[in-house]
Amino acid sequence: MNIVIVGAGAAGLMAAATAAAACREQPGESRVVVLEKNRKAGVKILMSGGTRCNITHDCGPAGIMEAFGRGGSFLRQALAILPPAAVVELFNSLGVATQVESTGKVFPSSNRSLDVRDALLRYTIEAGAEVKLGVTVKSIERDGERFLVRMDDGDMSADRVIVTSGGRSYPGCGTIGEGYGWMKSFGHSIVQTRPALVPLVGGEAWMHEISGVTLEHVCVNVWSVPEPGRKAEKRPLLSRPGGFLFTHLGYSGPTAMDVSGVITEAGDPTKTRLTLDLIPDKSAAEVESWFENSRQRDGRRKVVAAMMDWIPRRLAEAISLDAGAADSSFAELSRVALTKLSNHLKRLPLPVTGTRGFEKAEVTGGGVSLREVDPRTMQSRLVPGLFIAGEILDLDGWIGGYNFQSAFSTGYVAGQHAAKCSG
Ligand SMILES: Cc1cc2nc3c(=O)[nH]c(=O)nc-3n(C[C@H](O)[C@H](O)[C@H](O)COP(=O)(O)OP(=O)(O)OC[C@H]3O[C@@H](n4cnc5c(N)ncnc54)[C@H](O)[C@@H]3O)c2cc1C
Numbered sequence: 001m002n003i004v005i006v007g008a009g010a011a012g013l014m015a016a017a018t019a020a021a022a023c024r025e026q027p028g029e030s031r032v033v034v035l036e037k038n039r040k041a042g043v044k045i046l047m048s049g050g051t052r053c054n055i056t057h058d059c060g061p062a063g064i065m066e067a068f069g070r071g072g073s074f075l076r077q078a079l080a081i082l083p084p085a086a087v088v089e090l091f092n093s094l095g096v097a098t099q100v101e102s103t104g105k106v107f108p109s110s111n112r113s114l115d116v117r118d119a120l121l122r123y124t125i126e127a128g129a130e131v132k133l134g135v136t137v138k139s140i141e142r143d144g145e146r147f148l149v150r151m152d153d154g155d156m157s158a159d160r161v162i163v164t165s166g167g168r169s170y171p172g173c174g175t176i177g178e179g180y181g182w183m184k185s186f187g188h189s190i191v192q193t194r195p196a197l198v199p200l201v202g203g204e205a206w207m208h209e210i211s212g213v214t215l216e217h218v219c220v221n222v223w224s225v226p227e228p229g230r231k232a233e234k235r236p237l238l239s240r241p242g243g244f245l246f247t248h249l250g251y252s253g254p255t256a257m258d259v260s261g262v263i264t265e266a267g268d269p270t271k272t273r274l275t276l277d278l279i280p281d282k283s284a285a286e287v288e289s290w291f292e293n294s295r296q297r298d299g300r301r302k303v304v305a306a307m308m309d310w311i312p313r314r315l316a317e318a319i320s321l322d323a324g325a326a327d328s329s330f331a332e333l334s335r336v337a338l339t340k341l342s343n344h345l346k347r348l349p350l351p352v353t354g355t356r357g358f359e360k361a362e363v364t365g366g367g368v369s370l371r372e373v374d375p376r377t378m379q380s381r382l383v384p385g386l387f388i389a390g391e392i393l394d395l396d397g398w399i400g401g402y403n404f405q406s407a408f409s410t411g412y413v414a415g416q417h418a419a420k421c422s423g
Pocket of ligand 1: 006007008009010011012035036037038041042043044045047048049050053054055056135136137138164165166167169170173174175176178179361362363389390391392400401402403404405407
């Protein structure tokens with residue numbers, strides 16, 4: 001019994017460890033091999049979370065599913081088998097102590113992604129899997145009931161193949177999307193791939209001038225732009241609370257990146273509109289009446305100084321300048337400027353012209369159609385013996401450890417079942 005796993009990322013290493021452990025419980029000879037084109041395993045684990053590796057999110061399976069939108073229900077069974085708590089327990093048992101941040105993100109207590117990668121690699125090897133580095137898979141073909149995995153340095157025959165070759169994001173790491181071609185050759189449909197969790201390009205000149213300004217607690221809203229003659233939607237398509245960053249090209253930070261997938265899914269940035277709520281804890285009416293009251297009670301106070309109770313100085317100055325209220329006191333504030341300022345604080349329009357593309361996307365949206373994969377086993381519904389897990393699937397979640405959780409859970413289930421169906 002030969003199981004070949006293509007790609008030694010989070011999904012592939014987890015699949016290999018699980019398959020090798022399950023094979024050891026069964027009678028007969030078996031070999032579990034992971035093939036990885038890079039000279040290092042788990043390159044994305046190493047670079048993840050600013051080299052701190054946000055392993056998972058401190059929530060139940062429902063919280064993980066929510067982060068994947070429409071694709072979330074596909075993960076139900078895999079998360080029932082390996083929920084976030086089990087991932088934390090596994091890493092703790094491998095000697096990686098973890099900490100939960102106030103945002104719910106789970107990191108190794110050492111803040112070193114290397115510790116996570118090393119623990120997972122050790123776990124895989126100790127379970128009995130071989131990890132072959134520096135080997136590029138060129139194609140995977142059916143060979144009767146078996147598979148032929150063609151590599152740059154020869155062929156390998158396999159009873160089962162688990163494809164965990166990732167998506168197209170950060171192609172510099174080796175993830176250039178070769179797996180989609182192999183899946184197509186097996187008859188699988190590929191939902192059009194697009195960058196997700198990617199910084200956005202756009203913004204007014206004054207926004208670029210405040211590049212580097214970070215906001216910790218704001219809310220980005222995405223609205224669909226109505227067809228001509230149709231009414232605007234009353235509710236946003238998506239709202240993401242959290243951190244935000246103005247960049248020299250546009251916007252970044254968790255909220256901007258979280259909403260990027262909705263924008264790329266729409267296919268054309270003019271189909272959506274973005275607004276930034278700088279004071280999510282106050283309603284628009286509360287902000288407006290705060291301005292009115294300040295005008296009456298605090299006429300001599302400078303507007304910028306007052307706004308600094310809520311937002312950083314550089315942003316307060318830029319907003320005031322844009323609203324025509326630079327250096328104004330409340331008493332000097334015109335009605336037009338007052339309305340513009342309160343609109344800016346609650347519904348600041350964020351023009352978007354595009355994204356930084358796959359080069360800077362943390363994950364790939366689209367991928368192998370979920371309809372063609374059994375969510376209980378990760379086995380292809382078209383090709384028996386072929387398993388598919390991780391980012392190559394049409395799954396992309398928010399920032400916060402959700403994507404590794406998905407890779408771990410789907411990889412685990414694929415490994416377990418690839419070994420089980422050996423019969
Ligand atoms: C900068 C950055 C930071 C991130 N931070 C986080 C984070 O903190 N938390 C989080 O949850 N998610 C994070 N992500 C997302 C996360 O890294 C991915 O969701 C996750 O790595 C997907 O795992 P995977 O195993 O499916 O694919 P990958 O990790 O991409 O692994 C696929 C592997 O397959 C190999 N491969 C591809 N083609 C071939 C071939 N032809 N032959 C042999 N090998 C091949 C690749 O080299 C790669 O090693 C981050 C992503 C990036 C880019």
